Amino acid sequence: MLKIVERLSRQSKATIFLALDLLLLPLALLFAFLLQDMPVSALTLLGQMLPVLPYILLLAAGVSYWLGLPKVQLIAYERHAVSQTAVLAIVVASAEAALCAVFGPELPPGVHVVFGLIYLLLMVGTRAVMLQVVLALYRRARPRARVLIYGAGNTGTQLAQALRSHEGIDPVAFVDDNKSLQGLTLMGLPVYAPSRISEMVKARNVKRVLLAMPSHSQPKQAQIIQRLQALGLEVQALPSFAQLIGEEALVDKLTPVPPQSFLSRDACDVSLQGCAESYAGRVVLVSGAGGSIGSELSRQILACHPTKLVLYELSELALYTIHQELSQRVSGTDIELVPVLGSVTDPRQVRRVLERHGVQVVLHAAAYKHVPLVEANPLPGLANNVFGTQTLARAAAEFGVERFILISSDKAVRPTNVMGASKRMAELIIQDMATRTLAHSPGAKTVFTMVRFGNVLGSSGSVIPLFQEQISRGGPITVTDPRVKRYFMTIREAVQLVLQAGAEAGGGEVFVLDMGEPVSILQLARQVIESAGYSVRDADHPEGDIAIDIIGLRPGEKLEEELTLSTELIHTAHPKIFCAREATLSEIEVAAFLRALRQAVAVGDEEGARQVILRWVEGYVQSDLHRKTS
Structure with missing residues (x-):
């Protein structure tokens, strides 16, 4: 089944989506009639709609292609695509109401509103079900890596949202140092304390941890990574915003404080003019x-x-x-x-x-x-x-x-x-x-x-x-x-x-x-x-x-350390240079x-x-x- 899905071309998938949307249209009409208190049966009303139904279907197909809905991949069907689907449902319901007013049958205004809502819900719901079916097929064919997300803040929750539809990664829980977040459920995932990581690794067969704390300092992240690697886990860190927009080089240009800054006294600057003649020429x-x-x-x-x-x-x-x-x-x-x-x-x-x-x-x-x-x-x-x-x-x-x-x-x-x-x-x-x-x-x-x-x-x-x-x-x-x-x-x-x-x-x-x-x-x-x-x-x-x-x-x-074998030091012409008197062989x-x-x-x-x-x-x-x- 998975191989059949993968072999379908993009055009074939678009045709399937369009055909599915058109098949859902009469079904939505039937549900709308069933939900209303009508003098005749729902099937009778649907039969009376047959003369105008082809025109509604043609309009639905044209608007759907114009909006690009058949070309939207299941994994990319999100907020924008849902709003386009709503536009299609409104246009189709309006056209259906107009045609019924002209050619019959006469229907209460509420029927047209219910039809539009049901048509929208059927299109969105069908795609959601199809996505879960396809993902289930992929999970069976290609086992997903079970991961923990370290960090339940904005970055971590956005990462969890993005991974929901990922083919190869299955987030199982959050881990966070913040005690106020521990015990909560975010994005459908529980938040645990870091002390429970080893327990979850064994219980849920976790092999990898995604570190979603880019705002933490590098030493803090390094400490966490070292602890996780000690448990035999693979650790991957989410890049910081500076890395994502290409400004990491600015950080690389920051130079360490020069060593002489740590001298606990003033550095001695000796003029070489007095001794230069010993080396000149x-x-x-x-x-x-x-x-x-x-x-x-x-x-x-x-x-x-x-x-x-x-x-x-x-x-x-x-x-x-x-x-x-x-x-x-x-x-x-x-x-x-x-x-x-x-x-x-x-x-x-x-x-x-x-x-x-x-x-x-x-x-x-x-x-x-x-x-x-x-x-x-x-x-x-x-x-x-x-x-x-x-x-x-x-x-x-x-x-x-x-x-x-x-x-x-x-x-x-x-x-x-x-x-x-x-x-x-x-x-x-x-x-x-x-x-x-x-x-x-x-x-x-x-x-x-x-x-x-x-x-x-x-x-x-x-x-x-x-x-x-x-x-x-x-x-x-x-x-x-x-x-x-x-x-x-x-x-x-x-x-x-x-x-x-x-x-x-x-x-x-x-x-x-x-x-x-x-x-x-x-x-x-x-x-x-x-x-x-x-x-x-x-x-x-x-x-x-x-x-x-x-x-x-x-x-x-x-x-x-010591500087001399004896305590006897002789002053020289320079205040920073002494001569030690020591025994020789x-x-x-x-x-x-x-x-x-x-x-x-x-x-x-x-x-x-x-x-x-x-x-x-x-x-x-x-x-x-x-x-x-x-």
Whole structure:
């Protein structure tokens, strides 16, 4: 039967509808006569109408075609089509009354009115019955997906109305958080509380939920979707009005609040005029030039007008990105920009680059810096951060580089993770290089120094971009521990102070930047949420938008970082730069830990590498995870 219905052409369906309407006309007349108290029988009156009936039928057919009623699909037969049907019934009843007045039989005026009403009801009712029959055929042939509609507001009820005639979807109930709506029946569907979803899923075999709450914020919708997906349900969200009319791009153009807005102090803006002469007219190499720090170093070095800037980078994409950006800046100047794709752990390439380009200043920012990743991959982290520093520093001394500046981290101070330990080892290597250079060759050209600072706002993988990305997904924001605090500085001010410290260096110093007071990460998370226009969801505010989940400290992570191994800080010419006086290892000791570490890395011995760190890095404490597995 369903196949017969589907094979009918549109013209055939129109002919059927017209024939049906014409057949209903005499039937409506018969009912009208039956309902009236007439002196003769209804069939006798209908027989008396036979002379004028053909004319009424012809008029009905013509008006119906003119109105387009036969072409209206059953699924589209709604308010407008019903009004057109009413027009047809009025025209036919008026014509019937006129013809009866002229040719007979004489009938009371009420008969004509009743005839018109009955004819209208028969046409509308017949189509409604036919629609239900066709839908029933489709349901049997193609089982409909039973769905819940989440949201019983205007959008949800309109969706339910639209789905009533849908071939493949059968709405079974509403779900809404609004307690005033729960227990009501809207559009013939009951409204339930969200707590009863799992019950309805089992009882009514529901597989899908339609989220009809476009006015809710994205985090709110994300929370609901996550809860529903946890029940194994497919979730489809109704688009917002902005999406429907094509204005969603306006939302996409809204940019997150810049990271420097979350600095709990005024950012320090250092003029480079005082130190620019240390880099002007020189060949400068920046290792890790595509990273957050390295790229900003490269930008600010260009402002000092070097003759050549060598961009040394392991990542092809990062090197391409920074080279494209800086190429536009040096256009029209006499500054040469040289991209070098490679690793600082390759001695042959490092020596070739320094010799070929006559490098005079090295800013060593290349490092694996993400604590959890290096903790999970200690040997590559140690090889890159320790041996890379040794390779580049030795080559710098060999080719008479004027200045070598190591970019270090506060995580190098009494580290509890491999990344911090690797940076401390890099510091020890640079301190040893500085000591040997000054002791063995007082007139040597290379000045080895290092600059240590904490977290940089907005750098790749740092906390604020992570929070903003988690908010864009609807949350939650993850914080390791409510007591965690970190030092923060903007990339711009950190790099300005690095260049200033590097210009002042005499050799062997450990420069420490003044980063203000440490910032609570939990409080920072709240600020980022509120700056995005959302509210924090917690026990006191369960209706908030974004939750903050405490996930526990990761392996090797500390509650608070330190900037120095000692409390003794020496003031320098700049108020934001200090010099730390710290103990160093001897040349023999540095050679010993490098030899032991190289042997552990060569044979892939992670535990052996950790034991080397434990032996030589002051204050290093293995994380609980590695203490248990060792």
